[in-house]
Amino acid sequence: MLKQRVITAVVLLAILLPALFYPAPGPFIAIALAMMGAGAWEWGRLNGLGHGAALALGAACVLLCGAAWAAGLPARSLPWVWAAAGALWVLGGAGLLRAGVAGWPRLPRALRLAGGVAVLWLAWLAIAQARVAGINFLLSILVLVWVADTFAYFSGRAFGLRLTRNKLAPSISPGKSWEGVWGGMAGVLALALFWVWLDGSRGAGVPSLYTLLAGRGWWLLVLGAMFLAAMSVVGDLVESLVKRSAGAKDSSRLLPGHGGVLDRIDALLPTLPLALMLSSFAQA
DSSP states (O other): OHHHHHHHHHHHHHHHHHHHSSSSSHHHHHHHHHHHHHHHHHHHEEEEEEEEHHHHHEEEEEEEEHHHHTTTTGSSHHHHHHHHHHHHHHHHHHHHHHHHHHHGGOOOOOHHHHHHHHHHEEEHHHHHHHHHHOHHHHHHHHHHHHHHHHHHHHHHHHHTTOOOOSSSEEEEEEEEEHHHHHHHHHHHHHOOOHHHHHHHTTTTTSHHHHHHHHHHOOHHHHHHHHHHHHHHHHHHHHHHHHHHHHHSSOOOOSSSTOOHHHHHHHHHHHHHHHHHHHHHHOOO
């Protein structure tokens, strides 16, 4: 399993890194589009669609992303789109987690399918806009999720249930603890402060998300970093809720050793559009 996991990771990096650092954003945006299409196929399968219908859902997601690309949306300012995405994730995420695993199948399947495609479309548009803005800006969002996840894991292992008696969401993801969430927030805050210093010391032409937030005040940087770290956990929990409702361990087996595409991008789904929302506010 470990060997398979490492091989898959190496192959993914060999594809993603050249596209990410290619001078034009097109190759990376195209790869992200393909990933969202695969994610939509997985979403359909998790919500009871047959293979053909799930493929059609994936194709619909790809067409929606392609239409937005053709319309030039990745290069346009869309503050109201990101505000709507923020409301969708904050209110919708809270409602889903409150309802729990039992509440998910009570929602009409058409609503669940449309909501999943909308979330994937928003995430694609956000990552496309972030890549158009610049590699430094995009990386500052991607690394935030990786740092939050890593610090949460090790903090949870070291301090889980030592400061609190209750787990974070035992019926959805029994392994997660409040101590892990706090550790993830602390890691992201340290990352944000370091990145602001790094941007200033090397005179980055394209500012990171953190530098933009700090430009409006250190209070916004602190609150924004902690908010995004918390919402990355919400994305993880929502996907876990859907998988548990479907009785699935992984979203698919598309990525040997890693599960499916949704398993790899679940925390990015809310973080990407919310980072664009905060960026729009900071630059207003």
